[in-house]
Amino acid sequence: MLRCQDIVEQADMHLTQEQTIFNKILFKIHLFACSNCRLYIKQFKAMLTQISKIATSSKVKDTQQMIIDIKIKLNQGDKNGQ
Numbered sequence: 277m278l279r280c281q282d283i284v285e286q287a288d289m290h291l292t293q294e295q296t297i298f299n300k301i302l303f304k305i306h307l308f309a310c311s312n313c314r315l316y317i318k319q320f321k322a323m324l325t326q327i328s329k330i331a332t333s334s335k336v337k338d339t340q341q342m343i344i345d346i347k348i349k350l351n352q353g354d355k356n357g358q
Contacts, residue, residue, distance in 0.1 A: 283306055
């Protein structure tokens with residue numbers, strides 16, 4: 277049977293269907309028995325979903341530019357304050 281650490285290490289392969297049949301079965305057996313790993317996989321899926329939404333959003337460039345602008349203003353404030 278797989279350990280919890282194995283589940284963490286193989287989570288991405290499980291979600292992308294890159295496991296052997298035998299490993300899929302072991303993975304599912306462990307998830308059936310371990311509520312902590314079920315929760316981990318659920319949260320991992322949610323995180324990947326949010327990341328993909330952010331990555332495809334047109335607002336990413338706007339956000340990146342806003343961060344750059346804030347950094348510039350902070351640097352200018354540091355120079356003026358010295």
